[in-house]
Amino acid sequence: MQSPLFPLEKPTQIIQSNGDVIYYPSIFSEEESNELMLSLIHNIEWKQEPIWLFGKKIMQPRLTALYGDQDVNYGYSGITMRPNPWNETLIFIKSKIENLLKSEFTHVLMNFYRDGQDSMGWHRDNEKNLGLNPIIASVSFGTSREFQLRRYESKLEKKSVMLNHGSLLLMQGETQHYWEHQIPKRKKVNDPRINLTFRKILG
Template sequence: MASTTKQLGLLSKQTHVLNLEDADIRYTPEFYSTEVANTLFDVLLNETDWQQDTVRVFGKKHLAPRLSRWVGDPGLRYAYSGLTMETVPWTDTLLAIRADAEGACGASFNSVLLNFYRDGRDSNGWHSDDEPELGGQPQIASLSFGAARDFRLRHKTDPQLKYTLALENGSLLFMCGPTQANWQHHIPKRANAGPRINLTFRSIVE
């Protein structure tokens, strides 16, 4: 797939800054047009060698409630939930999306985690993207394709601070600064939800 913004159909839409304490989060609901987002969903679905990982939660091993794939520069490793992942090579599609995300966020990314939520039964538990490999203030660019799903946030020390945002088809969510140190997020189950693919670009510090 071509790597230019024009050919990917990037839209210049308003970015919303979430008014949350101890966080820097920005949301662009129509980062890609619906037509382009739908095309990217189909391409990513078919070109990705999806796998279901086994993760460790509270000391017990479970099959992750979603399919995933880790893509990035050669030799990178990333560990979370008792799982160590090694990257597979970039595709032209992912390189093109990465270029758009880097341009919009003013950041550089050397890897991306792809998650495929097959339906509303698939989910992602409470967590922060705060592994040591991501550095002191991780920069995470999250792009969503397919069905909208709720993205819930909660403050780590103040239980009164909560926020829910629907991540729409073709949207970009950028989390940076102190966000991961102070907040957790998750994707809850949702009845009757359709399939969704999420890409979270990040940079592993070697």
């Protein structure tokens, strides 16, 4: 019998140097993941929000939400988000990964990709208030989408991993200095996906 605190399948290392990216294929069972996905669809205040990109205000190609401890605000790409308070579903998921990783998180930034037309462009999670070498725990539910990583400076070396229903992708160490990541559009994907990135935001 496997302890429920431990992932059901072996974790794999995605990059070989200048950072640490570990993929846990299923930290939640299929059944648990289905329930969590439904709960997140219904119990999260999803919004489509604008960002500033090259001096222009544009709508993000996905829905987003920020939940977390109440005393800190969080912003990226020229916007500031005020966190909603934790709810039961989020506390359940947060406890699971905090136990697994022996690390604590203050916020979760969530993305709802309605179908393959929704995406997230190349970026690094390197906001100042995440600290020098942030630990980011990214949980996925719903249809699998390809997560791509590439060297920030040369743009040459690339890695890719399919993020499955109930999986966890951990990024830590120097990853955000040397690698950028994205979720590209996929014409053939018609189903939704929800991603939660748990972060530790320094006040």
